[in-house]
Amino acid sequence: xxxxxxxxxxxxxxxxxxxxxxxxxxxxFYDEWAASYxxxxxxxxxxxxxxxxxxxAALRSSNHNNVAILDAGCGTGLVGEALAKGGTMTIDGLDxxxxxxxxxxxxxxxxxxxICDLTQPIDIPDETYDMVTCCGTFTRGHVGPDPALRExxxxxxxxxxxxxxxxxxxxxxxxYQAEVEKLGAEGLVKVASVELKDYRKGAGDKATLIILxxxx
Numbered sequence: 001x002x003x004x005x006x007x008x009x010x011x012x013x014x015x016x017x018x019x020x021x022x023x024x025x026x027x028x029f030y031d032e033w034a035a036s037y038x039x040x041x042x043x044x045x046x047x048x049x050x051x052x053x054x055x056x057a058a059l060r061s062s063n064h065n066n067v068a069i070l071d072a073g074c075g076t077g078l079v080g081e082a083l084a085k086g087g088t089m090t091i092d093g094l095d096x097x098x099x100x101x102x103x104x105x106x107x108x109x110x111x112x113x114x115i116c117d118l119t120q121p122i123d124i125p126d127e128t129y130d131m132v133t134c135c136g137t138f139t140r141g142h143v144g145p146d147p148a149l150r151e152x153x154x155x156x157x158x159x160x161x162x163x164x165x166x167x168x169x170x171x172x173x174x175x176y177q178a179e180v181e182k183l184g185a186e187g188l189v190k191v192a193s194v195e196l197k198d199y200r201k202g203a204g205d206k207a208t209l210i211i212l213x214x215x216x
Contacts, residue, residue, distance in 0.1 A: 034076065034099035047201040050165045053209055054135040055082030057163050061211065062131065065089065070129045070155060073118060073137030077104030083133070084109040094118065118143045127157045134164035138176060145179035153188050153214055160214045161192070165207040168196060180212065187216040
């Protein structure tokens with residue numbers, strides 16, 4: 001396959017993912033893409049660096065050891081693998097796609113992997129985790145800000161962190177910024193950091209990388 005054809009194929013994958021109109025469409029798409037997802041996005045033409053940004057931010061913000069992390073929308077486990085290189089921690093993963101979770105299981109870094117629809121309340125008790133990571137899930141055709149962000153706040157302990165990427169083109173128009181401000185106004189979180197980062201390095205995609213601390 002020529003480089004030009006490969007780029008077109010991978011961009012078609014991304015366009016298909018971001019163009020999903022329902023959770024059923026999204027699940028079907030990722031189930032079909034799971035086997036080649038990692039190799040497609042690790043190619044130099046795509047250079048999917050968002051998982052590295054999330055993992056690095058998480059490692060900078062923790063003591064690296066004895067931390068319980070929920071990797072929400074974990075996909076094939078790219079964030080989990082990057083996290084596991086930085087310390088001894090417990091990582092659980094959630095994702096809508098069973099096929100993606102099977103690939104994540106093969107990494108060996110997750111304690112537990114669960115099928116979960118993040119557009120609905122999460123079946124996890126309050127204050128279970130020290131941190132939630134979420135990468136590549138807040139994007140077009142996927143998960144909106146409500147109830148996901150509020151649920152992430154609920155399942156972390158006071159002082160815990162949410163570290164997430166949000167596709168920058170929908171950060172404001174998609175209601176994510178407004179939801180963060182609402183959670184802050186309610187005294188539930190404070191914004192520790194907001195940065196603009198490469199989503200796919202050299203491909204033009206940008207992500208808002210946000211770190212929220214639970215305060216209430």
